[in-house]
Amino acid sequence: xxxxxxxxxxxxxxxxxxxxxxxxxxxxxxxxxxxxxxxxxxxxxxxxxxxxxxxxxxxxxxxxxxxxxxxxxxxxxxxxxxxxxxxxxxxxxxxxxxxxxxxxxxxxxxxxxxxxxxxxxxxxxxxxxxxxxxxxxxxxxxxxxxxxxxxxxxxxxxxxxxxxxxxxxxxxxxxxxxxxxxxxxxxxxxxxxxxxxxxxxxxxxxxxxxxxxxxxxxxxxxxxxxxxxxxxxxxxxxxxxxxxxxxxxxxxxxxxxxxxxxxxxxxxxxxxxxxxxxxxxxxxxxxxxxxxxxxxxxxxxxxxxxxxxxxxxxxxxxxxxxxxxxxxxxxxxxxxxxxxxxxxxxxxxxxxxxxxxxxxxxxxxxxxxxxxxxxxx
Amino acid sequence: xxxxxxxxxxxxxxxxxxxxxxxxxxxxxxxxxxxxxxxxxxxxxxxxxxxxxxxxxxxxxxxxxxxxxxxxxxxxxxxxxxxxxxxxxxxxxxxxxxxxxxxxxxxxxxxxxxxxxxxxxxxxxxxxxxxxxxxxxxxxxxxxxxxxxxxxxxxxxxxxxxxxxxxxxxxxxxxxxxxxxxxxxxxxxxxxxxxxxxxxxxxxxxxxxxxxxxxxxxxxxxxxxxxxxxxxxxxxxxxxxxxxxxxxxxxxxxxxxxxxxxxxxxxxxxxxxxxxxxxxxxxxxxxxxxxxxxxxxxxxxxxxxxxxxxxxxxxxxxxxxxxxxxxxxxxxxxxxxxxxxxxxxxxxxxxxxxxxxxxxxxxxxxxxxxxxxxxxxxxxxxxxxxxxxxxxxxxxxxxxxxxxxxxxxxxxxxxxxxxxxxxxxxxxxxxxxxxxxxxxxxxxxxxxxxxxxxxxxxxxxxxxxxxxxxxxxxxxxxxxxxxxxxxxxxxxxxxxxxxxxxxxxxxxxxxxxxxxxxxxxxxxxxxxxxxxxxxxxxxxxxxxxxxxxxxxxxxxxxxxxxxxxxxxxxxxxxxxxxxxxxxxxxxxxx
Numbered sequence: 032x033x034x035x036x037x038x039x040x041x042x043x044x045x046x047x048x049x050x051x052x053x054x055x056x057x058x059x060x061x062x063x064x065x066x067x068x069x070x071x072x073x074x075x076x077x078x079x080x081x082x083x084x085x086x087x088x089x090x091x092x093x094x095x096x097x098x099x100x101x102x103x104x105x106x107x108x109x110x111x112x113x114x115x116x117x118x119x120x121x122x123x124x125x126x127x128x129x130x131x132x133x134x135x136x137x138x139x140x141x142x143x144x145x146x147x148x149x150x151x152x153x154x155x156x157x158x159x160x161x162x163x164x165x166x167x168x169x170x171x172x173x174x175x176x177x178x179x180x181x182x183x184x185x186x187x188x189x190x191x192x193x194x195x196x197x198x199x200x201x202x203x204x205x206x207x208x209x210x211x212x213x214x215x216x217x218x219x220x221x222x223x224x225x226x227x228x229x230x231x232x233x234x235x236x237x238x239x240x241x242x243x244x245x246x247x248x249x250x251x252x253x254x255x256x257x258x259x260x261x262x263x264x265x266x267x268x269x270x271x272x273x274x275x276x277x278x279x280x281x282x283x284x285x286x287x288x289x290x291x292x293x294x295x296x297x298x299x300x301x302x303x304x305x306x307x308x309x310x311x312x313x314x315x316x317x318x319x320x321x322x323x324x325x326x327x328x329x330x331x332x333x334x335x336x337x338x339x340x341x342x343x344x345x346x347x348x349x350x351x352x353x354x355x356x357x358x359x360x361x362x363x364x365x366x367x368x369x370x371x372x373x374x375x376x377x378x379x380x381x382x383x384x385x386x387x388x389x390x391x392x393x394x395x396x397x398x399x400x401x402x403x404x405x406x407x408x
Numbered sequence: 409x410x411x412x413x414x415x416x417x418x419x420x421x422x423x424x425x426x427x428x429x430x431x432x433x434x435x436x437x438x439x440x441x442x443x444x445x446x447x448x449x450x451x452x453x454x455x456x457x458x459x460x461x462x463x464x465x466x467x468x469x470x471x472x473x474x475x476x477x478x479x480x481x482x483x484x485x486x487x488x489x490x491x492x493x494x495x496x497x498x499x500x501x502x503x504x505x506x507x508x509x510x511x512x513x514x515x516x517x518x519x520x521x522x523x524x525x526x527x528x529x530x531x532x533x534x535x536x537x538x539x540x541x542x543x544x545x546x547x548x549x550x551x552x553x554x555x556x557x558x559x560x561x562x563x564x565x566x567x568x569x570x571x572x573x574x575x576x577x578x579x580x581x582x583x584x585x586x587x588x589x590x591x592x593x594x595x596x597x598x599x600x601x602x603x604x605x606x607x608x609x610x611x612x613x614x615x616x617x618x619x620x621x622x623x624x625x626x627x628x629x630x631x632x633x634x635x636x637x638x639x640x641x642x643x644x645x646x647x648x649x650x651x652x653x654x655x656x657x658x659x660x661x662x663x664x665x666x667x668x669x670x671x672x673x674x675x676x677x678x679x680x681x682x683x684x685x686x687x688x689x690x691x692x693x694x695x696x697x698x699x700x701x702x703x704x705x706x707x708x709x710x711x712x713x714x715x716x717x718x719x720x721x722x723x724x725x726x727x728x729x730x731x732x733x734x735x736x737x738x739x740x741x742x743x744x745x746x747x748x749x750x751x752x753x754x755x756x757x758x759x760x761x762x763x764x765x766x767x768x769x770x771x772x773x774x775x776x777x778x779x780x781x782x783x784x785x786x787x788x789x790x791x792x793x794x795x796x797x798x799x800x801x802x803x804x805x806x807x808x809x810x811x812x813x814x815x816x817x818x819x820x821x822x823x824x825x826x827x828x829x830x831x832x833x834x835x836x837x838x839x840x841x842x843x844x845x846x847x848x849x850x851x852x853x854x855x856x857x858x859x860x861x862x863x864x865x866x867x868x869x870x871x872x873x874x875x876x877x878x879x880x881x882x883x884x885x886x887x888x889x890x891x892x893x894x895x896x897x898x899x900x901x902x903x904x905x906x907x908x909x910x911x912x913x914x915x916x917x918x919x920x921x922x923x924x925x926x927x928x929x930x931x932x933x934x935x936x937x938x939x940x941x942x943x944x945x946x947x948x949x950x951x952x953x954x955x956x957x958x959x960x961x962x963x964x965x966x967x968x969x970x971x972x973x974x975x976x977x978x979x980x981x982x983x984x985x986x987x988x989x990x991x992x993x994x995x996x997x998x
């Protein structure tokens with residue numbers, strides 16, 4: 032624990048840290064690779080759409096000794112040529128899906144099944160599903176997704192800035208692509224539960240991103256008034272300092288979902304709970320990844336195209352070169368020199384964060400810091 | 409310096425006791441509310457309680473514009489379906505519109521599912537049919553009544569009409585005129601029509617049908633006619649089963665026997681010719697006040713082709729003898745009204761009479777409903793046994809409990825003493841969620857279905873996230889060398905902003921989903937939105953004030969198990985020393 036705490040502290044102070052921004056090209060590459068794989072999977076393999084999207088009937092039986100194979104034979108006979116998919120449930124019951132049958136047919140099949148399997152027909156649960164139902168759900172989902180994206184981009188653009196809004200949007204699309212891609216590749220069945228789970232990722236995937244952005248926004252206040260760090264440096268520090276938070280929130284969010292997925296699903300076989308939790312699980316993991324490796328580096332990338340930030344970067348690099356030159360002669364002096372113009376700037380970017388670069392002199396910084404920072408609130 | 413620090417800390421920070429007592433009061437009130445309402449468990453959705461859930465989707469007929477499916481029509485449709493479902497003695501059946509074009513009918517266990525489905529799945533149909541014969545509603549009356557049919561010579565023409573019109577029938581039109589039809593036909597409408605000499609909508613037999621009467625006599629021999637005649641004679645309108653049965657399987661092009669109540673509430677029965685104008689031909693119908701008479705009337709406007717048909721029909725009907733100068737407005741096989749026709753009418757018709765606002769609107773709704781053919785289409789019929797839903801609920805609850813346990817373990821291991829605050833907050837959040845869900849059952853019909861359970865479980869994570877954001881902030885502050893009290897106060901404003909922003913995003917997602925989607929997704933979105941809101945409430949009114957109070961105590965200021973022990977947080981001794989001097993100054997102003 033204390034080790035973790037120490038790591039947290041080091042991350043917070045920037046003593047250790049992974050250079051997310053510097054290595055962003057690698058991660059972009061990874062993401063592009065994943066995305067291409069996902070798209071390939073989607074086009075080549077396609078999604079294994081559940082019966083809700085294709086239409087048909089689902090019969091669920093209580094515990095029975097009839098084997099799945101036998102039930103499949105019976106069901107296919109009853110359905111008169113339609114294929115039946117039979118799964119054994121964790122409860123010992125059977126789940127029989129038959130695509131492409133209608134109301135009248137389903138009643139008849141239910142009766143037949145009841146005779147064949149020796150189960151009273153009122154104990155057999157019949158779900159009749161028209162394809163349009165799944166279509167409706169899916170269409171509404173797309174519609175909801177589109178509306179949400181527009182609103183959230185507007186909101187983030189106001190609360191933060193447009194670059195962050197765009198980066199968040201890209202990260203969100205990225206998450207959804209990955210999730211859908213995994214579904215295509217693994218061949219998990221897509222049910223309305225999956226769609227629900229996918230939609231939930233909307234809000235959740237952005238949660239982590241927003242936490243990092245919030246920290247980034249805070250730390251880059253007054254960034255132009257200092258010449259110590261470039262925007263990327265600070266962005267990197269933001270990621271690192273919120274890393275523990277991101278990991279914790281993700282772990283804590285994943286635990287109940289994992290509970291639903293592995294325990295709930297494991298005991299009881301497929302069902303809506305399982306469908307929702309599976310897509311949530313995949314989506315949440317993707318969301319955590321994208322907030323760290325994609326969203327923030329993207330913001331930094333976009334931001335550094337801004338002339339002001341470009342100018343800042345130039346200044347910073349120039350200063351660093353100068354400092355490096357000076358440092359050979361008089362290392363401490365240069366640091367204190369910064370301190371002088373530090374007061375105006377925010378304390379955070381100034382003193383809190385040696386992103387692993389440049390000379391550090393903590394005591395000195397601390398002294399310089401307390402007073403000026405008081406201005407803020 | 410100490411004072412500004414406190415007041416700055418946050419509104420809640422300065423008076424933590426107040427916030428805490430507020431939330432305690434809220435909880436007590438909610439629990440009290442449960443006692444008052446007498447419900448202690450959330451209302452279970454159909455998937456957990458068992459029953460049948462039918463999803464109907466409105467379809468536009470070819471040629472109908474999409475705007476026909478609008479909220480008003482959907483509400484009217486839901487209302488009518490509701491009357492039907494609950495009219496057959498089903499208690500607690502729910503009919504809700506969902507999304508723009510879906511109606512969900514939830515029928516609890518213990519009802520005749522097949523019958524329910526038949527009733528619900530039948531689309532309400534509106535037809536304007538010419539009256540061929542009418543009589544008082546009970547079979548006894550028939551004998552007397554039957555003469556009238558014969559007198560009117562209607563029976564036979566019908567047949568011809570039927571056969572002849574069979575193919576073309578759809579084109580038939582109806583026209584309405586208020587007339588002094590002596591009969592006991594329509595209800596209020598009729599009266600209206602009678603009372604008022606003004607033209608009003610009326611349906612007339614289609615050309616053939618109405619023309620045929622003359623030829624009629626011959627047709628009586630036809631077995632079909634005879635059968636119909638028999639049906640008619642035996643029909644007892646006071647028996648609802650008989651009423652439902654008489655029209656079973658009838659097509660618009662058939663000649664049918666039907667029942668309707670007259671203005672005095674007495675049943676009357678009719679033999680009606682093939683439909684001449686149907687609901688699709690009514691463009692719109694509206695309750696309004698007639699400027700001249702100052703009375704409530706119902707205005708109908710026909711579509712272009714409807715007007716033509718209507719005009720043709722009224723032209724034919726007006727010259728007929730009573731009761732054949734009447735047309736019947738037939739909704740789902742029941743005669744709603746049977747005004748008689750005295751002149752040719754076309755695009756507009758007014759039905760006037762002794763309406764009050766309600767009855768006029770009701771009729772207008774009925775007409776509009778038929779007029780805009782919201783044909784419903786069974787999208788899914790789900791019969792769920794309680795056992796299966798129960799099993800899923802059971803599994804969900806077990807999984808939720810295990811998930812919660814894992815979260816607790818993680819929090820305790822990672823945050824130590826702090827985790828107690830988190831757990832207490834989770835508990836408060838749980839109590840609020842449970843009581844609210846319970847109370848929302850009776851209040852707004854909230855039903856806990858499986859996706860909602862799932863939403864609640866997922867929400868554990870969301871709620872815990874807020875604490876983590878706050879705790880990590882506090883720990884960051886401590887890492888900067890602050891002591892616990894200022895650290896808590898200083899961490900709060902920033903954590904608050906982060907929590908608000910991210911909760912807002914979550915809530916936005918939930919709200920969009922709730923508004924846009926239907927059915928199960930909606931239940932899920934509602935739960936997510938609710939828990940997100942509660943998360944904010946709990947963090948503001950409970951977690952933060954509790955932290956403020958605890959920060960005053962000894963345990964959290966440095967106990968190694970508190971979760972805020974500087975050493976364990978990796979505060980470096982040299983750093984700490986320098987901070988200490990700076991520390992007191994810092995937080996006040998921050």
